[in-house]
Amino acid sequence: MANNALSGRKLTQLKMLESESIHIMREVVAEFRNPVMLYSIGKDSSVMLHLARKAFYPAPLPFALLHVDTGYKFPEMYTFRDNFVKEIGAELIVHRNEEAIAKGMNPKEFGVARCCGALKTAGLLEALEAGGYDAAFGGARRDEERSRAKERVFSIRDEFGQWDPKNQRPELWDIYNGRIHDGESVRVFPLSNWTEMDIWLYIRQEQIPIVPLYYAKERLMVERGAMLIPYYESMRDQLLEGEEPTMVMSRFRTLGCMPCTGAVRSNATTIDEIVIEAAAARRSERETRIIDHGSNSMEDKKKEGYF
Amino acid sequence: MTSTPFNFELNDEIELLRLVTVGSVDDGKSTLIGRLLVDTKGAFEDQLLAVTRKKGAASEAEVDLAMLTDGLAAEREQGITIDVAYRYFATPKRKFIMADCPGHEQYTRNMVTGASTANAAIILVDARNGVMPQTKRHAHILGLLHVQHVIVAVNKMDLVGYDQKVYDAIVAELRDFCGRQGVDDLICIPVSALKGDNVAQQSGAMAWYQGRTLLETLESLSSLDAIDTKPFRFPVQLVNRPQTPDLPDYRGFMGRIVSGAIAVGDAVVALPSGNRSTVKSIDSFDGALEEAFAPMSVALTLNDEIDISRGDMLVRADEPRPAGEREVEVDLCWIGDEPLTERKKYIVKQTTHSAKVMVSEIVYATDIHTLERVSTDALKMNDLGRVRLKLQRPMYYDSYRDNRATGSMILIDPFTNNTVGAAMVAGG
Numbered sequence: 001m002a003n004n005a006l007s008g009r010k011l012t013q014l015k016m017l018e019s020e021s022i023h024i025m026r027e028v029v030a031e032f033r034n035p036v037m038l039y040s041i042g043k044d045s046s047v048m049l050h051l052a053r054k055a056f057y058p059a060p061l062p063f064a065l066l067h068v069d070t071g072y073k074f075p076e077m078y079t080f081r082d083n084f085v086k087e088i089g090a091e092l093i094v095h096r097n098e099e100a101i102a103k104g105m106n107p108k109e110f111g112v113a114r115c116c117g118a119l120k121t122a123g124l125l126e127a128l129e130a131g132g133y134d135a136a137f138g139g140a141r142r143d144e145e146r147s148r149a150k151e152r153v154f155s156i157r158d159e160f161g162q163w164d165p166k167n168q169r170p171e172l173w174d175i176y177n178g179r180i181h182d183g184e185s186v187r188v189f190p191l192s193n194w195t196e197m198d199i200w201l202y203i204r205q206e207q208i209p210i211v212p213l214y215y216a217k218e219r220l221m222v223e224r225g226a227m228l229i230p231y232y233e234s235m236r237d238q239l240l241e242g243e244e245p246t247m248v249m250s251r252f253r254t255l256g257c258m259p260c261t262g263a264v265r266s267n268a269t270t271i272d273e274i275v276i277e278a279a280a281a282r283r284s285e286r287e288t289r290i291i292d293h294g295s296n297s298m299e300d301k302k303k304e305g306y307f
Numbered sequence: 308m309t310s311t312p313f314n315f316e317l318n319d320e321i322e323l324l325r326l327v328t329v330g331s332v333d334d335g336k337s338t339l340i341g342r343l344l345v346d347t348k349g350a351f352e353d354q355l356l357a358v359t360r361k362k363g364a365a366s367e368a369e370v371d372l373a374m375l376t377d378g379l380a381a382e383r384e385q386g387i388t389i390d391v392a393y394r395y396f397a398t399p400k401r402k403f404i405m406a407d408c409p410g411h412e413q414y415t416r417n418m419v420t421g422a423s424t425a426n427a428a429i430i431l432v433d434a435r436n437g438v439m440p441q442t443k444r445h446a447h448i449l450g451l452l453h454v455q456h457v458i459v460a461v462n463k464m465d466l467v468g469y470d471q472k473v474y475d476a477i478v479a480e481l482r483d484f485c486g487r488q489g490v491d492d493l494i495c496i497p498v499s500a501l502k503g504d505n506v507a508q509q510s511g512a513m514a515w516y517q518g519r520t521l522l523e524t525l526e527s528l529s530s531l532d533a534i535d536t537k538p539f540r541f542p543v544q545l546v547n548r549p550q551t552p553d554l555p556d557y558r559g560f561m562g563r564i565v566s567g568a569i570a571v572g573d574a575v576v577a578l579p580s581g582n583r584s585t586v587k588s589i590d591s592f593d594g595a596l597e598e599a600f601a602p603m604s605v606a607l608t609l610n611d612e613i614d615i616s617r618g619d620m621l622v623r624a625d626e627p628r629p630a631g632e633r634e635v636e637v638d639l640c641w642i643g644d645e646p647l648t649e650r651k652k653y654i655v656k657q658t659t660h661s662a663k664v665m666v667s668e669i670v671y672a673t674d675i676h677t678l679e680r681v682s683t684d685a686l687k688m689n690d691l692g693r694v695r696l697k698l699q700r701p702m703y704y705d706s707y708r709d710n711r712a713t714g715s716m717i718l719i720d721p722f723t724n725n726t727v728g729a730a731m732v733a734g735g
């Protein structure tokens with residue numbers, strides 16, 4: 001497949017995106033003291049990690065991977081993470097907001113916003129501070145959500161990790177300004193210009209391993225309104241009246257925390273079928289993440305320091 | 308699944324086209340982009356729902372197309388867009404990245420940002436108003452940024468009775484003006500963004516227009532300025548020395564080929580040292596390559612141990628060299644809060660090279676209203692002008708017209724660390 005990526009002397013759009021992302025990663029490694037790569041185990045992280053391996057080949061990755069773990073990820077995700085990281089010989093740092101976890105933080109009692117705020121946002125800020133990182137790569141894409149459409153590739157954060165939409169540097173050509181003051185840091189988004197479709201096409205082209213939950217299978221699900229909620233035995237007491245788990249042929253378009261990630265009905269069991277399904281999709285992927293439904297929610301979270 | 312808009316077998320080969328869209332407030336830019344997104348299905352259903360919910364409307368027909376493209380809450384409250392936003396859409400032939408530039412104050416800064424990466428631009432003109440002073444400003448800036456193709460969408464044709472005479476008059480005036488601004492390729496299309504005429508579908512109301520629709524035009528433009536046929540330029544980003552047990556002596560120069568092509572065995576010169584060597588290998592994760600070309604990111608190894616570090620540039624020994632001077636004259640767009648004045652010092656970043664610079668002379672400023680050259684002692688936020696910079700050490704550059712990558716640079720304020728200027732090497 002590597003050969004048909006070059007048509008004459010022109011790069012396909014995927015190869016253009018690849019080259020652009022590699023360029024960004026190398027700039028960060030050249031200009032920052034202590035970068036780290038956020039790794040969430042999802043498809044976007046998997047693509048970002050693949051690009052990083054390409055960027056620094058034949059050397060090993062010049063930075064560690066950081067997983068901010070909420071403790072609520074799918075068991076399949078932890079298994080995949082541990083195996084894959086070992087296979088490629090990367091350094092993995094797992095950080096959990098132990099204080100909040102000890103207090104029993106969960107979305108049902110405390111609300112989705114507070115739970116995300118504690119386990120993801122606060123957990124991330126803690127982890128970045130603990131590591132003393134001055135640059136952190138994230139796999140966010142501009143096409144995911146409206147407030148991301150204006151995000152920079154290099155997003156400057158103040159000492160509190162916060163983002164000020166009115167104070168972002170213009171980015172001209174592909175010249176990135178990596179100069180920051182002491183205490184400031186930068187979040188870098190090498191996948192800014194990738195769409196969901198590009199991610200799937202690239203996973204297909206490069207045969208990148210992804211968590212099996214992305215592929216359709218008969219799975220135990222609870223149907224709640226229009227949503228399909230994956231069912232695990234530990235959730236028995238969270239069922240609402242009249243709800244019964246049933247087997248549904250389904251898959252996940254995005255992977256977040258178990259209590260907050262919905263599945264979709266699908267028969268796509270291969271990467272080709274996923275690509276076709278993604279092409280025909282009429283609903284954007286974040287729809288299956290329960291957390292984004294309030295208006296402006298992503299923008300508010302970002303101001304507080306979330307990716 | 309029968310209605311899939313993609314033939315994904317084809318999709319492996321599609322190319323990328325980067326666009327910038329500009330227009331004054333109310334010309335219909337948001338409506339046009341909303342229309343393109345909806346007609347190419349780049350706007351997903353739940354995003355459409357979020358828009359209609361807010362408006363209290365129920366059906367998709369009532370969706371306010373302009374609301375689809377509004378980004379931040381602060382902007383929605385004020386009903387304006389204050390920053391460049393990037394939109395993505397694709398057809399079976401091509402993927403598009405569109406920089407959406409708001410058309411009010413700050414527009415120069417935003418336009419320059421959006422246009423800096425664009426291969427093509429769409430300028431919106433309201434058919435009722437005709438060519439406005441700001442239309443000329445937009446064309447001027449696109450010429451300055453050397454955007455290859457400029458498309459003028461004469462919008463709201465429905466409000467002028469789809470009248471060919473109105474359209475022809477606007478086109479005649481613009482052709483004459485753009486010719487003088489260094490715009491190489493000007494394409495005009497009469498449209499109604501609201502009704503969809505000539506956007507994705509041929510208009511039934513303008514039989515007199517035989518040309519392509521906007522979307523067909525975007526699909527047919529040549530997407531790259533043949534950068535692989537220009538002289539080879541390889542700014543070194545990093546020197547890769549893994550020093551691992553299996554790679555004890557590996558020394559790879561990592562970077563992006565910003566123009567031209569290179570093959571194993573080619574003789575190269577390192578700048579500024581002038582040291583020569585030949586290419587030993589072109590390495591990539593997918594295997595060693597025999598040749599590579601712009602805009603690929605690769606790692607090169609050389610046959611000789613010559614001293615090369617970040618900020619240096621490799622060029623081919625058999626091709627014209629870039630100029631290596633301690634002074635450079637640039638067209639500048641000032642985007643800093645503090646004005647630029649003579650003798651002020653900044654940091655310049657060009658490709659991977661950073662250095663101190665001093666403004667030795669403001670040659671002229673361009674009056675943004677009349678586009679005349681005027682003399683001045685300061686450039687303020689959103690001003691355009693020509694300045695001379697004195698460099699701490701020689702910098703290797705081409706003119707911006709010859710080479711967008713080696714002819715462009717940003718100026719950084721050493722105290723605030725903000726990006727304050729966008730500069731393009733004059734001449735060529």
Ligand SMILES: Nc1nc2c(ncn2[C@@H]2O[C@H](COP(=O)(O)OP(=O)(O)O)[C@@H](O)[C@H]2O)c(=O)[nH]1
Binds near residue numbers: 338
């Ligand atoms: N009749 C008509 N109205 C249009 C057309 N395009 C835009 N408009 C209207 O013009 C107004 C301004 O459009 P908008 O897209 O918000 O302009 P922007 O400020 O350039 O983004 C809105 O009320 C639109 O509905 C068109 O082709 N025909």
